[in-house]
Amino acid sequence: MADLDTASRFDNPDAAFHVLVDAHRDLDAEASAEFNARLVLLLANHIGDLDVLRQAVAAARKAAR
Template sequence: MQKLILEPNFSSTDDFYQMLIDMHQGLDDAESQLVNAKLILLLANHIGELGILREAMDIARTAK
């Protein structure tokens, strides 16, 4: 089984962060929550491995 990659794994974190901010532009709270949920499901489908997804969920829930 693969492990979740925890080191930075893309070239421009600033560009990615700006894309996330832009995605929410003009949305109310409910619309932002919905678009976040859709993005999570799309990326989870792309990953496709339950072990990796479970590890990511555990880390996201417990990380401070």
């Protein structure tokens, strides 16, 4: 089983953050939520590992509490 890697893997984490923030620019709350859903599905598919996806979901849920 693979483990979720939570360390930053970006050469420039600030630039990655700005890409995500800029993607929401000019979107209302509903369009922003729909965008997030599409992005999550694309990235989950890219991961392609159900165990890692489960770990990511658990980590995100824990952080949301």
